[in-house]
Every structure is written in structure tokens, then in C-alpha cells.
Amino acid sequence: MKKFFIVPSILSANFACLKDEIECVLNSGADFIHFDIMDNHYVSNLTFGPLILESLKNSNIKFNADIHLMTEKVDSLIPSFANNNAKFITFHPESTNHIDKTISLIKSFGCKAGLAINPSTSLHHLDYTINKLDLILVMSVNPGFGKQKFLDYVLKKIEKIRKLIDKKKLNIILEVDGGIKKDNIINILNAGANSFVIGSEIFSSKNYKKTIYNIRKIINNYNNKKK
Numbered sequence: 637m638k639k640f641f642i643v644p645s646i647l648s649a650n651f652a653c654l655k656d657e658i659e660c661v662l663n664s665g666a667d668f669i670h671f672d673i674m675d676n677h678y679v680s681n682l683t684f685g686p687l688i689l690e691s692l693k694n695s696n697i698k699f700n701a702d703i704h705l706m707t708e709k710v711d712s713l714i715p716s717f718a719n720n721n722a723k724f725i726t727f728h729p730e731s732t733n734h735i736d737k738t739i740s741l742i743k744s745f746g747c748k749a750g751l752a753i754n755p756s757t758s759l760h761h762l763d764y765t766i767n768k769l770d771l772i773l774v775m776s777v778n779p780g781f782g783k784q785k786f787l788d789y790v791l792k793k794i795e796k797i798r799k800l801i802d803k804k805k806l807n808i809i810l811e812v813d814g815g816i817k818k819d820n821i822i823n824i825l826n827a828g829a830n831s832f833v834i835g836s837e838i839f840s841s842k843n844y845k846k847t848i849y850n851i852r853k854i855i856n857n858y859n860n861k862k863k
């Protein structure tokens with residue numbers, strides 16, 4: 637039975653009190669915390685590195701970290717995230733010359749490996765990697781910034797990947813990232829996603845708990861109807 641995950645992206649959080657922000661969404665039922673690592677090369681934005689994870693680890697806050705690497709190079713970064721409690725490390729195929737090797741490197745640290753597919757990137761990268769992946773991250777915005785509009789044409793892609801996962805009976809999380817709101821999540825559920833990276837819809841809302849509660853209600857209603 638598929639589990640459904642709500643994954644707040646801290647890109648839109650208030651960094652001046654990041655630990656409180658994370659504790660608030662965790663107490664409101666968030667499953668993982670999504671960290672958008674940007675190097676101003678792979679995408680034209682610069683965010684943060686592993687030191688954030690290290691300080692959170694040292695401040696004894698426990699959570700499943702979902703690391704999304706939007707960096708020109710990834711292999712040299714993987715150890716520092718893996719050694720700071722990363723549970724998932726996801727990279728874009730364009731960021732490595734050897735996709736299979738990078739997946740193995742992530743898994744060699746005991747982390748789960750994800751591949752991120754940009755909106756207009758084809759699915760052929762999955763042909764020879766899907767059996768090694770724990771997570772597929774489907775970008776529903778062009779990577780680099782929060783608060784963008786969901787690209788509806790990605791729904792078809794999500795459906796295709798869901799069919800592929802189910803046909804091969806693989807235990808892979810199908811995660812969607814970018815522009816997810818209360819009023820469009822049902823379409824993304826219908827397309828077959830089971831993990832939802834949500835940034836501004838949560839962190840720009842007045843009440844994180846209420847927002848996450850309402851999103852969970854939509855997911856549970858969808859689930860109950862499917863039974």
C-alpha cells in the first residue's frame with residue numbers, strides 16, 4: 637500500500653529561526669524536510685550547504701532530511717550531506733558524468749538515492765537506473781526558485797513514471813517538486829505521485845499546522861475514495 641508523504645521545502649522558510657520553523661512543520665505532521673542546495677552554477681540561485689544540516693544535527697532536532705542537489709557537481713558534496721544525517725540525496729543527471737556511479741556513491745553512505753528530472757528532461761535517464769533508485773523527483777517547475785507556477789504538462793510525465801514503477805513492482809517514492817498548492821494537489825495525486833515537496837504554500841501561510849492538516853485531509857480523502 638503506497639504511503640503518502642508531505643515534504644516541506646525550507647527554501648521559503650524564515651531562516652532567522654530555522655529550527656523553530658522545522659519543529660513547527662514536524663509537529664504538524666510533515667514526513668521529511670526538503671533542503672534545496674543551489675550553487676549559482678547549475679541554477680542561477682545560491683542557497684546553503686551542509687553546514688545547515690550540521691547545526692541542525694548539533695541542536696538535537698531529529699528529522700528525515702530530503703536533500704535536493706541543484707549543483708554543477710555532486711560527487712564531492714555527497715559525503716558532507718551523508719555525514720550530517722541526510723536520509724535521501726537526490727541529484728540531477730546533468731550534474732554527473734556517471735549517473736550509476738553517483739547513485740552507488742550515495743548508497744555507499746547508507747543514504748537513499750534519488751534522481752531529479754527537470755520539466756523538459758526526457759525519462760530516458762530512468763531506462764538503466766530505475767532499478768537502483770529509491771526516489772524519483774519530478775520537477776514541476778524549472779529548478780532554482782520557490783513560489784513558481786506548477787507546469788501542468790508535467791502531469792503526463794508523472795503518470796508515465798507511475799506506470800513504470802507499478803509495472804516493475806518497484807518500491808520507489810514518486811516525489812513532485814514545485815508549485816504544489818492545496819488547489820492542484822488532487823491532480824498530482826491522480827497522476828500517481830505519492831510524495832509532495834511543498835514550500836511557499838506552507839511557509840507563506842499564516843498557520844503551518846492548518847495548511848498541512850488541510851493538505852493531509854485532501855490526501856486522505858483521495859485515498860479513501862480509491863479504496
Ligand code: DX5
Pocket residue numbers: 645647648670672704777778779780781782783784813814815816833834835836837
Ligand atoms: C525549486 C525547488 C523547490 C521549491 C518548491 O528549485 O526545488 O523545492 O523550493 O517551492 P514552492 O513549493 O514554493 O514551489
Ligand code: ZN
Pocket residue numbers: 645670671672704813833
Ligand atoms: Zn527541491
